[in-house]
Amino acid sequence: MVPIKSAKTALIVTVAVILAATLFGSHRSLNALRKDALAVLEQGEYGDGVGVRSDLARRGDVCANLCTVARNNGLGESDAYRRLSAQVEAFRAGELDAELEEPAQALMEALSGLPLSERDQRHLSNFQAELGSIRDTIRRDKYTQMAQDFNTGTLAAFPANLLSRLTGVRPLPVYT
Amino acid sequence: MKRLCSLLLCLALLVTPALAVVAKPANGYVGDYAQVLDDDLERDMVQRDKTLFDSTGAAIVVVSVEFMDGLDAESYAYECFDQWGIGSEERNNGLLLVFATDDLNDAGLKKCWVMKGVGLESALSDSTLNGWLEDYFYDDFDAGDYDGAVEGFFDAAYAWMERYYAGTENTAPGGAYPEEERGSSFSLLGPLVVFTVLLIIAIVLVIALSSLFRGRGGYSYYNTYRPRARIVFWPRWRSRPRRPPPPPRPPDYRPHTGGGFHLGGASRGGGVGRSGGGSFRSSSHTSSRSVGHSSSFHSGGHSRGGGVGRR
Numbered sequence: 140m141v142p143i144k145s146a147k148t149a150l151i152v153t154v155a156v157i158l159a160a161t162l163f164g165s166h167r168s169l170n171a172l173r174k175d176a177l178a179v180l181e182q183g184e185y186g187d188g189v190g191v192r193s194d195l196a197r198r199g200d201v202c203a204n205l206c207t208v209a210r211n212n213g214l215g216e217s218d219a220y221r222r223l224s225a226q227v228e229a230f231r232a233g234e235l236d237a238e239l240e241e242p243a244q245a246l247m248e249a250l251s252g253l254p255l256s257e258r259d260q261r262h263l264s265n266f267q268a269e270l271g272s273i274r275d276t277i278r279r280d281k282y283t284q285m286a287q288d289f290n291t292g293t294l295a296a297f298p299a300n301l302l303s304r305l306t307g308v309r310p311l312p313v314y315t
Numbered sequence: 316m317k318r319l320c321s322l323l324l325c326l327a328l329l330v331t332p333a334l335a336v337v338a339k340p341a342n343g344y345v346g347d348y349a350q351v352l353d354d355d356l357e358r359d360m361v362q363r364d365k366t367l368f369d370s371t372g373a374a375i376v377v378v379s380v381e382f383m384d385g386l387d388a389e390s391y392a393y394e395c396f397d398q399w400g401i402g403s404e405e406r407n408n409g410l411l412l413v414f415a416t417d418d419l420n421d422a423g424l425k426k427c428w429v430m431k432g433v434g435l436e437s438a439l440s441d442s443t444l445n446g447w448l449e450d451y452f453y454d455d456f457d458a459g460d461y462d463g464a465v466e467g468f469f470d471a472a473y474a475w476m477e478r479y480y481a482g483t484e485n486t487a488p489g490g491a492y493p494e495e496e497r498g499s500s501f502s503l504l505g506p507l508v509v510f511t512v513l514l515i516i517a518i519v520l521v522i523a524l525s526s527l528f529r530g531r532g533g534y535s536y537y538n539t540y541r542p543r544a545r546i547v548f549w550p551r552w553r554s555r556p557r558r559p560p561p562p563p564r565p566p567d568y569r570p571h572t573g574g575g576f577h578l579g580g581a582s583r584g585g586g587v588g589r590s591g592g593g594s595f596r597s598s599s600h601t602s603s604r605s606v607g608h609s610s611s612f613h614s615g616g617h618s619r620g621g622g623v624g625r626r
Contacts, residue, residue, distance in 0.1 A: 185433075187433075189433060189436050189437065189619070261446070261449070264445060264449065265441070265442035265445050265446070268441050268442065268444070268445035268623040269440070269441045269442055269445075271621075271623070271626075272441040272621035272622055272623060273621065275389055275393075275620045275621040275622070276619045276620050276621035278620070279393065279619055279620035279621075280619060
């Protein structure tokens with residue numbers, strides 16, 4: 140091991156080491172927080188699979204069923220139907236943040252103006268209930284709180300806001 | 316002195332949080348705060364709920380209020396669920412029906428909400444709950460027949476609970492229950508046995524190896540002396556190398572035992588998972604999943620929110 144003879148060199152090396160350690164350490168810490176939150180997203184707060192991910196999947200299923208009812212009632216060519224079915228396809232392809240809520244509401248409004256059978260009216264009522272319930276559970280889920288705390292609390296504060304940009308730590312997705 | 320007392324009282328009022336929801340019903344199952352339900356119906360529901368809780372940990376809690384203190388019905392129901400802990404802590408299988416007799420929503424309809432515990436999320440869909448409300452509750456509720464509305468809903472929910480937990484035909488205390496919780500169902504017995512066997516083998520190996528390296532009169536538990544080579548022949552004119560002094564004996568080591576054993580899942584946020592006290596505790600002992608063992612449930616289930624009703 141060659142000793143550093145120059146004080147200036149030693150200072151530069153020290154500063155470089157401190158900077159590297161800071162960046163590396165902050166990247167690790169922020170990513171650890173991120174990873175914890177993503178685990179809750181995937182597996183739920185108690186690791187039982189009941190969480191935002193399952194809620195989003197349920198929403199996708201409800202919207203797909205809504206499209207079916209709409210198609211059965213002659214709305215298969217409508218803009219509202221096309222918008223929702225496109226979003227359902229996108230969701231099924233992996234886009235978790237595909238906008239389903241608003242197109243679904245639009246399609247349900249279109250359906251409610253039609254003379255539906257009793258069965259389809261019940262379906263429509265159930266879809267509305269399900270979508271409303273899903274919206275509530277996502278809003279209250281622990282992942283949503285963790286994501287908001289991480290994005291608006293941790294990442295927004297100095298020096299985490301700077302370090303996250305330097306180390307490429309992205310904010311967490313928030314679903315509604 | 317008077318000023319001090321007044322100041323203390325003011326401080327106490329400031330720090331005491333104002334509860335927006337009513338207190339948990341004393342009987343744990345029916346809270347008729349609006350005084351609209353018949354006493355016989357209330358007694359019947361409480362009795363049936365007690366039986367249901369003792370056998371399955373499930374609870375169907377019904378609460379009537381006049382107003383919801385400015386909250387929407389879902390938020391009010393969530394606060395009740397969160398603060399009271401409905402259903403068993405072990406299974407989170409509570410169901411709450413809360414309705415207001417004089418509080419109207421934006422659509423001019425009386426507020427009501429049904430919320431289920433986390434443990435019922437996969438089994439009991441919101442569509443089913445919505446169906447119960449539409450088929451058994453709304454008509455009588457809107458007409459002011461609260462007894463009819465509550466009884467219809469309660470009967471439907473109770474019948475569902477009975478069917479759901481009767482999967483193994485052992486809903487009575489002393490029976491086994493279906494595995495309704497999501498998640499892994501693999502048995503820990505196999506890996507535990509393997510681990511125990513490996514541990515025993517490891518201990519035997521350690522003891523055997525330590526006895527091989529033990530010197531004459533040496534200390535098997537703290538032996539740092541390792542001769543580099545076995546000297547077979549040593550010239551007589553050289554003295555033998557001195558054996559290093561034995562190391563000091565280590566102090567006695569007693570591992571510290573851990574803390575408490577928790578029954579049931581953790582609570583979320585403020586007040587979730589609070590126990591309902593001894594009145595909801597079954598007299599039977601802790602369960603296993605095999606037939607012939609009875610279970611004890613502790614009140615304190617929680618919900619993720621959601622549900623159906625009229626906001």
